[in-house]
Amino acid sequence: MLPKYKVIYEDMKDKLKNLVYKPNEKIPDGGSLAVDYACSKLTVAKALDLLVQEGMLIRRQGSGTYVKENFPSRTTVELEQFSGYSKKFGKKHLKSTVIEFSIITPTIEVAKKLNITDEFVYKILRLRSVDNIPQILEETYMPIYVIPGLKEKHLEESIYDYINNELGFKIQSSHISIRGDKANSNDKKYLNLTDDDFIMEIGKIAFLENGKIFEYSKTHHRYESFEFSTVLVNNV
Structure with missing residues (x-):
């Protein structure tokens, strides 16, 4: 179960992305939000601090907290995002098409990335379409002993929801690593690219709280919809 400040953070983040609060708009004060969320002002402040750190909100001394004019859009790669693309784009906008779901013996490269030897892994190839436009081709490997019981229905929805909510x-x-490359045969087939097109690849090795690697993935993004953005915050 998520701590209260995380629940508020996720809910506020959804509202910002769905323009419930619009750019340059002042959000309700901490006291009002504390009443709305039935918690303390300190809990609200902790949630808002995260959104300020991520560049979604900005505090104006003596005035209040406002929606930042140019906070990262829903097509931006946010490196702090651990809830997956379903949370990032919104389930109404994202469709996941499972191209391959199999259990394999990993290659030397995949085993090295996952820090395993001869354990079996899931191999997952998914096409992610945003508003019915193919945008992301995702190749993922997960050790079965780390993420047990994964089924195709989880792939069609959110693997991260399964990990967080069902497995606990x-x-x-x-x-994270990011690089550009020429479109390969799968990119051309599923992302509707040509020999002259290129993609942006995000390589990811992800860790659970217990230190175990649970995912090695390579996601290929159509170049015209890819934007990398991060936020630098001066905490001095």
Whole structure:
């Protein structure tokens, strides 16, 4: 179960992305939000601090907290995002098509990335379409002994929801790499690209709170819809 400040953080983040609060709009004060969420002002402040750190909100001294004019859009790659694309884009906008779901013996490269030897892994190939436009081709490997009981129905919805809510595991961190490359045969087939097109690849190795690696993935994004954005915050 998520702590209260995380529940508020997730709900406020959804509202910001769905324009319940619009750019440059002042959000309700901490006291009002504390009443709405039935919690203390300190809990609300902790949730808002996260949104300020992520560049979604900005505090104006003596005035209040406002929606930042140019906070990351829903097509932006946010490196702090551990809830997956379903949360990022919204389930109404995202469709997941399972192309392959199998159990395999990992290659040397995959085993090294997952820090395993000869354990079986899930191999998952999914096409993610946003508003019915193919945008992301995702190739994922997960050790079965770390993530047991994964089924195709979870792939069609959210694997991260399954990990968080059904298995009760907490996702701790991810190591991310980003590079550009020419479109391969799968990219051309599923993302409707040509020989002259290129993609942006995000490589990810993800860790649970217990330190175990649970995912190695490579996601290929159509170049025209890919934007990398991060936020630098001066905490000095």
